[in-house]
Amino acid sequence: MHDSWDFGPVQVQALPYIPGQRGEPQVHATLARWLQRAPEDPLPLQRDVHGRPRLLAPYDGFDAGWSHSGERLLLAVGREVVLGVDLERLRPRPRVLELARRFFAPAEADWLQALRPELREPEFVRLWCAKEAVLKAHGRGLAFGLHRLRFQAGDPGAPLRLKDCDPALGAAAEWQLHEWIPQDGYHAALAWRPRD
Structure with missing residues (x-):
């Protein structure tokens, strides 16, 4: 560790x-x-x-x-x-599709729904962490709205890339994202962009 x-x-x-x-x-x-x-x-x-x-x-x-x-x-x-x-500490999240439909961009919720059921929770956590890391950097956190930025997700486990976002977050292409497992049972995301 x-x-x-x-x-x-x-x-x-x-x-x-x-x-x-x-x-x-x-x-x-x-x-x-x-x-x-x-x-x-x-x-x-x-x-x-x-x-x-x-x-x-x-x-x-x-x-x-x-x-x-x-x-x-x-x-x-x-x-x-x-x-x-x-x-995020990993734990059962039985309502991931409901939460994604309520809070995520529609394309992200559609992507999660198309996954095999056993992959939905871990991919939901990855998206949540990535979104929250960007929103914390911005300074407004969850209050700004998880739906105001959309990650491009490919195959499960593939790197996430910020596809588009509200102009208040800056240019999507400027954001760097790194995800990792800091220890068993946890998932982490770090987002950063150059200071204006």
């Missing part, structure tokens, strides 16, 4: 998560170390009007985000990028 990953402009660290607690206090020491600050010093971190964390000067060239699920937390930090990360 790995605890850290290097995705070029973005570094990701896995941390234990204490369920029921806020993630932010649990990432402070690791984030301070990455920014070469003393752990006891307050981080220049502020949430915007939508609740997205932003690093302030002199670290405003960096972006950071985190996600927790189950007993794991992922912290991502990048320079000169806008990033979002999502982590």
Whole structure:
């Protein structure tokens, strides 16, 4: 099991998560170390009007985000990028088609429905993670709407590619997506694009 990953402009660290607690206090020491600050010093971190964390000067060239699920937390930090990360603990999701029809783009819901039943849940989780990672990077999260971006999905397990999205998210072609299994029972997605 790995605890850290290097995705070029973005570094990701896995941390234990204490369920029921806020993630932010649990990432402070690791984030301070990455920014070469003393752990006891307050981080220049502020949430915007939508609740997205932003690093302030002199670290405003960096972006950071985190996600927790189950007993794991992922912290991502990048320079000169806008990033979002999502982590999902794998568990039974018997209503994936209903959720996809309600929240995803119609073409994505159609694609899921055409899959063999045993493939629907894992592919649903992949789409959900990818969408949430992009929306977290944007800063509005799920409130912006999962249907406002559409991933091109091919064969099950094939890399996902952002096909089109609301103009507020920028150009679909600018987004990079990386998916991985950070440990058994979890799925993760990291999305980033160059900072404007």
